[in-house]
Amino acid sequence: MALLTPEDLENINRRLEEADAAVRSATGLDITEVCKALYKTRPCTETVGIVPITSGNGIIGSFSESLLAIIEYFGLDGFITEMPDVSGYYQAVKDEANIILMADDNTFLAHNLENGKIANNQPCTGIIYAEIASRYLHADSKDVLALGLGKVGLPGVAHLVKKGFNVYGHDPDEKLLERAVSEFGITPYAPEAENPKKFSMIFEATPCENTIPESALAEKCLVSTPGIPCGISEELRKKYNVEIVMEPLGVGTASMLYSVFD
Ligand code: NAI
Ligand code: 2YC
Ligand code: MG
Secondary structure, eight states: OOOOOTTTTTTHHHHHHHHHHHHHHHHSSOHHHHHHHHHOOOOOSOEEEEOOOOSTTOOOTTHHHHHHHHHHHTTOEEEEOSSOHHHHHHHHHHTTOSEEEEEOSSOEEEEETTTOOEEEHHHHHHHHHHHHHHTOTTOSSSEEEEEOOSTTHHHHHHHHHHTTOEEEEEOSOHHHHHHHHHHHOOEEOOTTOSSOOOEEEEEEOOSOSSOSOGGGEEEEEEEEOOOSSOSSOHHHHHHHTOEEEOOSSHHHHHHHHHHHOO
C-alpha cells in the first residue's frame, strides 16, 4: 500500500486551491459541484471527528491536520481527537461528531453515524478523478485512457463504463487487465504499439512516474490523476500544454464526504 509522506502533504491548502482551479478550467465545475453531480447529496450541519490511528506504520505527520484543513476548505466543522485509536473514537462520538474520518495503512474511511453510510477512500478517489477526466470540456471523443487498474483505478474504470465512455486500459499486471476486460469490457491499450491511439482524456492511478507515453497525448489533453508520484513529467506537460488535475488527499476526501452525506 503506497502510504502518504508528510512531504506529500506540505501546502495542502495551496494544493487544493490549485486543484480546484484546474478542475474549474477543465470541466467548468469546481470540486464541490463535481461531488454534488456525482452523489446528488448536500452537506448539512455535519461535524467531522478525525481520529488519528497508530496501527501499522503509525501516525503520518500532518495527515490528521491535513484532513482538518480539507474538511474546513469544503465548509465543514471538525476536530482532531486528543487521543488516537479506540480512546479517540470514543471521544469523537461523545463530542458529537456526525462523521468519523480515520485511516490505518490499508483503509481510509468516512462513516456517517447518523445515516449509517460508509465510504472507502480508494473507490471514492478513483470515481471522482475518473469523473473529472470524463467532463473535459475539450474532449475530442468519448474515448478515455485509464492507466493503472488497481484499488483506485478499477472503480474509476467501472464508473466511466457505466457512464457510457469508451475505456482503453493498461496495467502491467495481466490478471488485473484481464479482469477489467472481462468485467467491464474495456479495450486493452498497448503503450508501445506502432501508431498508438491519442487521447484527450487520461485517468492515471499508478504509483509510478512516466506511465503516460508522449504518443498518447492528443492536441488538447486533460490528465486527471491521484497517482503519487505524477505519471507525466513536467517537461512533457509543458511541451504539449497538457492540463492536469492532481492532488494528494483532498479531492478524494471530498468524494468520500459527499458519498456519505444525505
Ligand atoms: P494499486 O497498487 O492497487 O494499483 C496501482 C496499479 O498501477 C497496479 O495494478 C500496478 O500494476 C499499476 N501500474 C504500475 N505501473 C503501471 C504503468 N506503467 N502503467 C499502467 N499501470 C501501472 O494502488 P492504488 O491503491 O490503486 O493507488 C494508486 C495510486 O494512487 C498510488 O500512488 C496511491 O498512493 C495513490 N492514491 C492517491 C490518493 C489521492 O487522493 N491523491 C488516494 C488514494 C491513493
Ligand atoms: O496518521 C494516521 O492516522 C495514519 N494511520 C494515517 C495512515 C494513512 C495511510 N494511507 C495512505 O497514506 C493512503 C493515502 C494515499 C490516502 C489514502 N490512503
Ligand atoms: Mg486527492
